[in-house]
Amino acid sequence: MNDLIIVGAGPVGSHLAQKMQEKSLNVLVIERSNEIGRPLACSGHVSPDIWNFVPEDARERLYQNEIKGANFHTESDKEYTFYKKETVSYVIDRVELDKLKAEEAQKAGAEYRMGETVLEVEEKEDKVIVETDSDTYEARMVAGCDGASSTVRSKAGLPEPDHFYQGILCFSNEKDSSDHVDVFLEVPKFFGWRIPRTDSVEYGAAVPKGENPRKWLNKVTDGYITEEEQENICAGAIPIGPPEKVTSERIFLAGDAAAQTKPFTGGGILYGMRAAEKAAETIDVEEPPSLEDYEKAWRKELLNDIRVGSIAESAYSWPEIIQRAGMRFFEGEIGVHMDRPTSLFSIQQIKTLFKR
Numbered sequence: 001m002n003d004l005i006i007v008g009a010g011p012v013g014s015h016l017a018q019k020m021q022e023k024s025l026n027v028l029v030i031e032r033s034n035e036i037g038r039p040l041a042c043s044g045h046v047s048p049d050i051w052n053f054v055p056e057d058a059r060e061r062l063y064q065n066e067i068k069g070a071n072f073h074t075e076s077d078k079e080y081t082f083y084k085k086e087t088v089s090y091v092i093d094r095v096e097l098d099k100l101k102a103e104e105a106q107k108a109g110a111e112y113r114m115g116e117t118v119l120e121v122e123e124k125e126d127k128v129i130v131e132t133d134s135d136t137y138e139a140r141m142v143a144g145c146d147g148a149s150s151t152v153r154s155k156a157g158l159p160e161p162d163h164f165y166q167g168i169l170c171f172s173n174e175k176d177s178s179d180h181v182d183v184f185l186e187v188p189k190f191f192g193w194r195i196p197r198t199d200s201v202e203y204g205a206a207v208p209k210g211e212n213p214r215k216w217l218n219k220v221t222d223g224y225i226t227e228e229e230q231e232n233i234c235a236g237a238i239p240i241g242p243p244e245k246v247t248s249e250r251i252f253l254a255g256d257a258a259a260q261t262k263p264f265t266g267g268g269i270l271y272g273m274r275a276a277e278k279a280a281e282t283i284d285v286e287e288p289p290s291l292e293d294y295e296k297a298w299r300k301e302l303l304n305d306i307r308v309g310s311i312a313e314s315a316y317s318w319p320e321i322i323q324r325a326g327m328r329f330f331e332g333e334i335g336v337h338m339d340r341p342t343s344l345f346s347i348q349q350i351k352t353l354f355k356r
Contacts, residue, residue, distance in 0.1 A: 002028045002139035003285045005130050007118050007152050009036055012255030012272035013145030014101035014110075015053065019280035021108040028139065029105065030132060032146075034115040037098035041147070041236035043169060043202060044094030045181070045195050046269055047338040048087055053273050058100055064197045065091040068179040072327055075186040075320050080327040082334050083180070089338050091197050097269070118146070121155035121251065128250050140285040142251045145272075148237035150257035156248045161259035162241025165190050165266060168213035169204030170221070170230040176201050184220050185323060190266070190316055192220035203230070206238055206266055238266040240313065242306065246298075247291040254279055260302060262339065264312035270339055271302055308341040 004020050006013045009031035021027045033039070045067070051059065067090065069083030106112060116132040121142060128142040144152025148164060176196035184192035184205075192205035203224070205216040213235060218227055239259040246258040254260065255272030262271060275298040282293040315323065 002026050004141050005139040006143045008146035011101045014105045015273045016276035017105035017110040018108045021110045027110040029112045030116050031114050032117045036102045037095035040234050044092040062092040070181045072183045080331045118151045144253040144257045145255050148239040148256045153257050156251045159243035161239035165206040165238040166213045167206040167238045168217050168235040170233040172201045172225045174201045187216050263309040305340050305342050
């Protein structure tokens with residue numbers, strides 16, 4: 001019997017596998033895709049904190065561009081620019097990140113089963129049984145790192161995130177190494193984006209239920225590329241608002257399955273990996289009550305930033321006149337950390353405002 005089965009081999013699942021395997025546990029990772037990182041389902045625009053979660057020599061493998069600011073476009077085509085003197089974020093190769101994290105986990109000793117879809121997850125008093133379309137496995141605990149539409153979450157009867165957006169993105173073969181991203185606020189409830197990746201450009205949009213994602217993607221790309229020039233289109237759900245419980249007796253969730261995401265961007269790579277580290281620190285697979293410690297630890301780590309991020313998310317639905325007033329106030333140099341919206345109230349941000 002395995003100590004831990006992890007469903008999902010994205011960066012969160014693999015980071016958890018690595019950390020748990022380093023505790024001398026017997027870890028099995030089950031991934032429905034035949035290839036790590038494929039199909040691509042989300043962007044690779046991350047804060048500088050990413051380098052804390054990969055080996056020192058990974059930068060050359062992952063790096064695509066360095067971002068120092070953002071241009072926000074309102075519905076009436078007004079533009080507001082925000083920037084930092086230092087790097088705000090990095091654009092990385094998302095597929096290579098998945099592969100790198102899986103390599104680290106396997107090097108630590110974790111076993112991977114590829115191309116298997118989980119059909120059933122059954123909790124027993126002393127174990128969890130996982131049935132796939134190929135085999136049946138047993139473990140002391142199971143971790144659901146299987147994304148927004150988590151099978152583990154559903155089979156365990158755990159509550160869903162507060163709400164979802166439907167994200168869609170594409171790439172073009174434009175050469176663009178500029179250091180600003182573009183954010184389009186005309187997209188209903190959320191936003192669209194343009195991210196320069198040096199050898200290409202990523203375009204995307206995220207919309208609420210009932211909207212046509214492709215329509216808004218075309219709206220974002222209009223003026224840059226034609227619809228025929230959109231390449232490698234991919235889509236996926238974006239969970240927002242973690243439920244009040246992400247654990248049962250022997251099952252826990254991490255990453256998008258637990259909606260450990262930034263409400264104002266939808267990004268979840270680093271939040272999920274931070275939560276995975278808290279899981280590794282607090283969970284004893286032989287002591288199911290330790291899952292309560294994980295619940296407390298990850299919420300202490302992330303919840304304040306998620307709450308402040310929810311306020312920023314609501315601003316996308318404000319009338320344009322109010323959006324413009326707010327952006328005029330903050331426009332220019334900023335001191336905010338991309339992953340920590342609570343830094344909006346930091347001394348660095350206050351000093352930046354008063355320097356103007």
